[in-house]
Amino acid sequence: MFLYELMTSPEAGGRVRFGGGTPSPEKVASSLWDSVLAQFVIEGVPSEEPLGLLAITSPNFRDGFAYISALGVPDAQGTGLIAEGVLIGFHYAFSTWPFRKIYMETGEDSYDSFRSGLGQFFVEEGRLRQHVFWNGRWRDVFIVAVYRETWTALAPAMMGRFDRHAGATTA
Amino acid sequence: MISGDIEQEVLCLVRSVKKDVRVDSLTRTTTFADLGIDSLDALNVLFAIEEHFGIVISDERARAIRTVGDVIETVMALVPERT
Numbered sequence A: 001m002f003l004y005e006l007m008t009s010p011e012a013g014g015r016v017r018f019g020g021g022t023p024s025p026e027k028v029a030s031s032l033w034d035s036v037l038a039q040f041v042i043e044g045v046p047s048e049e050p051l052g053l054l055a056i057t058s059p060n061f062r063d064g065f066a067y068i069s070a071l072g073v074p075d076a077q078g079t080g081l082i083a084e085g086v087l088i089g090f091h092y093a094f095s096t097w098p099f100r101k102i103y104m105e106t107g108e109d110s111y112d113s114f115r116s117g118l119g120q121f122f123v124e125e126g127r128l129r130q131h132v133f134w135n136g137r138w139r140d141v142f143i144v145a146v147y148r149e150t151w152t153a154l155a156p157a158m159m160g161r162f163d164r165h166a167g168a169t170t171a
Numbered sequence B: 001m002i003s004g005d006i007e008q009e010v011l012c013l014v015r016s017v018k019k020d021v022r023v024d025s026l027t028r029t030t031t032f033a034d035l036g037i038d039s040l041d042a043l044n045v046l047f048a049i050e051e052h053f054g055i056v057i058s059d060e061r062a063r064a065i066r067t068v069g070d071v072i073e074t075v076m077a078l079v080p081e082r083t
Helices: A002-008 A025-031 A081-096 A148-165 B005-017 B039-053 B059-063 B068-078
Strands: A036-043 A050-060 A065-072 A101-107 A123-134 A137-147
Touching (some): A036 A081, A050 A081, A065 A081, A081 A148, A081 B039, A081 B059, A101 A123, B005 B039, B005 B068
Parallel strands (some): A065 A101
Antiparallel strands (some): A101 A137, A123 A137
C-alpha cells in the first residue's frame, strides 16, 4: 500500500512514473522492477517508517553508467531526509559496481529541491527543453551526473556523518 | 530579531550553510523555503547543528523542521542544560 500511494501520489511519484494517471495496483507492482538494478525503501531512523523509494536503474556496464531515481512522501520532501537516502544510494552504487558516473533525470520543479549541489556534488550534462507537460504547461527536464571521482572525494566525510545514528541515542 | 545564545548559534550555523542569509532578517517563523534552503542545504544545516551541539536529531524530529524556530526548539529540547 505504501508503494502504491507513493508512486501514484501527484506530490510524489505520480507525475514521474505514470504521468498523472491512476494505474492499477498490478501495473504499479510490475513497474517496480522495470530496468531496476537495485532499489531500497528509504526509512526513518530509528522509527523505520517508510519515507520514500530509491532505485538504481538502467545500468550500462560497457560504458560505465547508470541512473538513480528517488521518490519521497510529501512531508519528508525538503527536510533533507530523502536527500540523505539518495546520497547513501550513490555510495551503494559506486561501491558495488564500477560505474564512472551516475545520472539523475529531474524535472525543473524537482531540480529546485537539490540545485544547491550543482558544481559541488553533481554537474549538469543536459537540458531537454519543454520536454514534459505537467501542471498546465511544458517543462524542462535536466540530466545531471555524479562522477566517481567527485564521490570518492566527498564520500568519507559524508558517510561519516550518516553514521551519526549508529550507536547513538536519538531523541 | 531572535535573541539568546542557542538562537544566535543556530542562526550562525544556518548562515554557514546559506551564506547570503541576513541574520537580522530572521525570525522564528522564517521558513527554510523563505531562505531558499533546499533539501541538500537542509541536510547540511542538520549536520552542522548536530556537530556543533553534540546532539543527534532523529529523523522524526528532522521531518518536522520547517522554520528557524523549529530548529531552535529542537536544539533546546536536546540540550536542556543550556536553556
